Amino acid sequence: MNIKEQLLNLKPYQPGKPIEEVKREYGLDKIVKLASNENPYGCSEKAKEAVKNNIDSFAIYPDGYATELREKLAKHLGVDGTQLLFGNGSDDVIHIITTALLAPGKNTVMANPTFSQYKHNAVIEGAEVREVELIEGNHDLDGMLQQIDENTEIIWVCSPNNPTGVYVNSDKLHRFLKQVPEHVLIIMDEAYYEFAAKEQDYPNTVSLLNDYPNLLILRTFSKAYGLGGLRVGYAIGNSDFINKIEPVRQPFNSNRVGQIAASAALDDQDFIKAYVEKNKQGLQQFYKFCEEHKLSYYPSFGNFILINFEQSGDEVFHYLLERGFIVRSGNPLGFPNSVRITVGTEEQNRELIALLTEMLENQKN
Structure with missing residues (x-):
């Protein structure tokens, strides 16, 4: 073999x-x-109660489109349901994206150190990984821009960054977005969004989606929502792009229990x-x-x-x-x-x- x-x-x-x-x-x-x-x-106790009330449904396959969770989350975020892509945790969404876009001859740009799965999945697809060292725990956005060429498919920004906990502020992100070529997918990984969202200069990335069709946001129910064991992550982006990469997603990649718990957890802000x-x-x-x-x-x-x-x-x-x-x-x-x-x-x-x-x-x- x-x-x-x-x-x-x-x-x-x-x-x-x-x-x-x-x-x-x-x-x-x-x-x-x-x-x-x-x-x-x-x-949340609401999530626990919702799971208890649905114990008899566990033999049934989950809704592959996660309709109920999709509708509730779309309303919570102020986006259309077609702008959402669900995964078995954010790791699964990262895998979907890299499978859809990366291949030998292509490259991807990311900070170093940052979340390891960006590089891991890129290597599996045979793509070149271009890493740019952090500056005081934060992304060197100018250095990352310099690494982009015609073969760059994805540029990753983890904000707040794992493992440093530092985020890219609104002014820096706006300058960065304006300079990234349209053919490059910009991924804002906001797994820790809820902890930074109230900071005055933390960017409202969802509001930028209309201006930047090549922007994709990753979030999760694993951290602040406390549902790590149920594996529910998601992406927010351009409907047309989401639709094009959907075929990579496995048919039932977000499980029934996770969907039930995440939907109920949204009601307990x-x-x-x-x-x-x-x-x-x-x-x-x-x-x-x-x-x-x-x-x-x-x-x-x-x-x-x-x-x-x-x-x-x-x-x-x-x-x-x-x-x-x-x-x-x-x-x-x-x-x-x-x-x-x-x-x-x-x-x-x-x-x-x-x-x-x-x-x-x-x-x-």
């Missing part, structure tokens, strides 16, 4: 360690997972507002810790924080793992001396910070 050559040196995505595995490995009873930017408060506020308070806990110990970090507009410990991120990761906290080493994320920590509850943050403080004090002695 002749497997694509580009797959031979490509590693599968490595998620954070599962809780049960860590319990067995280290003989621990209590594990706190703060590695995958999940909502520590779970999801108070849950989102409360979580966003708690997340801000949690970030302040980590900022205070960093400042007390003179650790550098990026002010984050997501539900996570990247902290530079000036030592191996793998070592910090293992120190916490042995004590029941799962975080994400910055090593595979492009920041080898850092650790990315999901903001947890006030109590979880306090316990984690106490462990980190103990670690740093022991290193001084």
Whole structure:
């Protein structure tokens, strides 16, 4: 069997360690997972109730077009339903887009470091990947523009960026959009949109869709909505473009349970507002810790924080793992001396910070 050559040196995505595995490995009873930017408060009670009320429907295939969720989300966003593309999480939407547009001889432009799946999927399609280093955690948009040529198909902007948590402000984005050629698809990945949306200079990208037919926005129900286990991501864009790439989408790629829960979750914006506020308070806990110990970090507009410990991120990761906290080493994320920590509850943050403080004090002695 002749497997694509580009797959031979490509590693599968490595998620954070599962809780049960860590319990067995280290003989621990209590594990706190703060590695995958999940909502520590779970999801809306309305979503849970909706799923309970539909238990008897699980034997039936889902609506392949996600009609109910499509109509409700379109109204929530102020767009037409034909402007939406649903996926089995944003990862699936990224896969659909790269399959539709990328091939050998084509190239794609992205920041470095940023979300790994842009590059991963591009490599699978045999396209050239052009990476531009971040500047103080943010996209070097001018540098990215310089990488565009006639063979460029996609340019990726992750805002807020994973893993740094920094976003591209409205003025910078407007200047950037005006300079990107019309043949290039501009993808704004806004997986952490809800955490940054209230910032005064955070761009209202949905309002720009009419002016830029080559703009596509990615969002998800996995982060703020707390439905990561049900895998519902989506794209918002030009109806004609969405229609053209729809054939790549698998027939039932958004499952029945996910559609039911996401639709109900949209009705509980108070849950989102409360979580966003708690997340801000949690970030302040980590900022205070960093400042007390003179650790550098990026002010984050997501539900996570990247902290530079000036030592191996793998070592910090293992120190916490042995004590029941799962975080994400910055090593595979492009920041080898850092650790990315999901903001947890006030109590979880306090316990984690106490462990980190103990670690740093022991290193001084």
